[in-house]
Every structure is written in structure tokens, then in C-alpha cells.
Amino acid sequence: MLRTALRKTLCANTNLCTRSTLLNGISPLRTTTTTRLLHTPTSSIMWKNNLSSMTKNMLGKRVFLQPQQQRLMSAVAESTATTATTARTTGLKATKPIVGYWLYFNAGLIYAIVVVGGLTRLTESGLSITEWNVISGMKPPRSEEEWHDEFEKYKQFPEYKILNRNMTLDEFKTIFYWEWAHRMIGRFIGASFILPGIYFASRGYMTRRVAKQIFGLTCLLGTQGFMGWYMVQSGLNQALMEEPGAVPRVSQYRLTAHLAMALALYGGTIFVAADVIRQSKIANGTFCKETARMLNNPILGRFRRSAHIIGSLIFLTAMSGGLVAGLDAGMIYNEWPKMGNGFVPPKSELWSDIYVKDTDKGKWRNLLENPTTVQFDHRTLAESTAVLTTALWAYSRKLPLPKNVRLAMNTMMGAVVIQVTLGISTLIYMVPIELAASHQAGALALLTSNFWLIHALRKVPL
Structure with missing residues (x-):
């Protein structure tokens, strides 16, 4: 009787009654039709009501359920409640993963332009284009006449008059193309943010929150372009x-600000992309529950805070590197670990009166304009970053970490070793272009590994 009643109930709800609806009489429900039925909140309520009504009818007729039949009805009710809850939980709208992958692509472009920007600075090419034309500047000179006109513009400014009076047209073409490539990558990044962003937003691929975040990143990108030209003007x-x-x-102030905005844009893009991918996994139920449980463990609180602190230190070290590049401070004290006769330069050199202005209160300007002090600060920050990262890595060995977090920590440790090696080599060999560019790329790689670690450590709502 129970078997017949169950079959009638299912048929009433789905209008589909097949012999496979109940397999082996009282075995668990397995068919696709039944599974779809149980995964809808409306049918869940109907199913419960029908079960209740059916049970009352059977009790009224003095029908007694066998133990197997009782277990079947209990399992069906439990499955119905679980699937209804799942439907309510996963019904939340989430940004499509393709948006996250698109943002990762843009982050790769930002990484590339930072490296090319470093090469532009190292080859002293940044002042070769003396105008800022967003549209017409996309086309480089083609004829000899156009090249001569561009070269004549360059000759009107201090870099040529003071440093490059003997420069030939072919040499000018080399530095011109470096700066032109840097600007063209910037234009391409702008198009890559705006055009796909409009498409994804119009198609409803992203939530309102993500759309606002991407709009903010796009505005920051536009501001970064203006900052680049403001830097060149100096x-x-x-x-x-x-x-x-x-x-x-x-x-050096504008150069460092330009670098800071680039890193902020890069970091923001990375974090939004990672959030989109993670939220998509949470929404469709594919995020590993064991990983979520481990991430929510209170024991990771100190480790999580330490990762943030080291991230701030890495960023600060990169900013001091911008000052080093702007002042050519890497061209002095080309030795390590000492600076001259000791580990610390003479106090009179670190806090020189040469860099103090009449309106200054104290000698703080040495921290920003004295090449010796700037290099010493950069060394100290870099060494502190290396020591603290090593300590954090050692501490992580004792913690129960998910595989992704442990991989991020190991990657960060490896990036620190490579970056320190590149930094020392760049200094000792007096800043060759290849090593210096690799050192800048290494700084961004180290920062990326820290972003990865910080995001991988974020708690997951259960």
C-alpha cells in the first residue's frame, strides 16, 4: 500500500509516472525525474503535505508501517529538506567565472607594462616623446621627414641639451620605440578594461558589487595615465x-607615485578576479568543505595577520625601490653587505645638510632625496622583508594549512630568495639593464605571491 501511495504522489506532482520511479519498491529514489522534483522548494512543500496526508489516511485505516518503510519515509523527508535548503543557498546570484579570467588577463597586462616601464626608465627613454596625444600618438613616425620632426622636438628639451648632444637619429629611434611601446600597452590595457567590461555588464555577467569594483579599477587606470604624463612633464x-x-x-616623487598606482591597480585587479572565481565555486557548491573548515580555524588568525603585515612591508620596499630608481641611487655603494667601511654609512652622509631647505624642520628630506639614505633604507626594508618572510614560512610548517595556502607560502618563500639574489647582483654589478629589469619583475612576482597568500587565507562562510 505504501509503495502504491508513493507512486501516486510522485505522479501527481510531475505528471510523469514510469516504472523506474521507485526502484525495488522501497530502495532509495534514484531517477532523474524524482531528483529534479526534490530539488525545487515548491515541490518540497507539496511532497511534505502529500506525505502527511498519506500517512494520516493510512493510520485511519489502521495500516502499520514496517521498519524498512519507516526508514524510507524518513530518508525521503530528510532528502527533501536538505535539497530545499541547498536550493535556497545556491540560488544567490554570482558573477560568472569568465569575468574573473578576464580580470586575470588584465592583471597580466599590468604586470607587463610595469616591467616595460622599468626598462623604459633604465634605457633613459621616458623623455623621448615630448607630447601626449592619446589618439594621434598611436602612430609612430614612418617617413624620414617625420622622424626628423620628432627628433627636433626632442632636441628642444634639457635631456638632449645636457646629456645627449651627440645622439644620432638611429639612437633616438631606439629610445622612442621604448616609450612608444610603453604607452601603447597602456592604451591596450584601457581598451581591455573598458570594452569587455561594458559587454559583461550589459549581458548581466556580473553582480552590482563586482561591476562597481571594476568601474573603480577603470577609473584608477585612467588616473594612472594622467599620472604618467604628469611624471614625464617633470x-x-x-x-x-x-x-x-x-x-x-x-x-622621484612622481615616479614613485606612478609605480604605487600601478601596483594598487594590479593588486585590486588580482583580488577582484580571485573573489569572482571563489564566489562562483561557493555558489555552485564546488568549493571544498574541508578547505573551508581549515580556513575558518581560529588558529590561523595570527598567521593571517602576519601575511598582511609582510604584504605591507613588501609594498613599502617597492616604493623605496622607486625612489632608488628615480635618484639613480643604485650607482653608489656597489657592495654588499657593507656600505663602505661599515654596515651603516657615516651619520654625516646619511643626514647631510645639503638636502635640507630653509623651511624644513629637521633633516627628514634626506629620506627622500639623499641617494645614500634612500639606498640604505631600501636595503634595510628588503632585508627585513626577507627575514620576516622566512620566519613566517617556518611558522607555517607547524600549522594545518590547506594545500593552496601552503603552496602560496612556499611560492612566496621562493620568490623572496630569488628577489634578494637579484637585488644583490644588481647592486654589485652596478645596475646592468638585464638584472635591474629582472629585479623589478621579481618585486612584482613577490608581491603577487603575497596577494595569493592573503586571498587564499580568507575565511569562507559556511
């Missing part, structure tokens, strides 16, 4: 011709 200032001993180069 090196084209004709007032440099009147300063005795002046070196025509961009302001």
Missing part, C-alpha cells in the same frame, strides 16, 4: 637648464 621642465649640476630626469 623631466621636460626647462628650469632644469638653469640649475647648476642638474640632471634631467623625472621627479
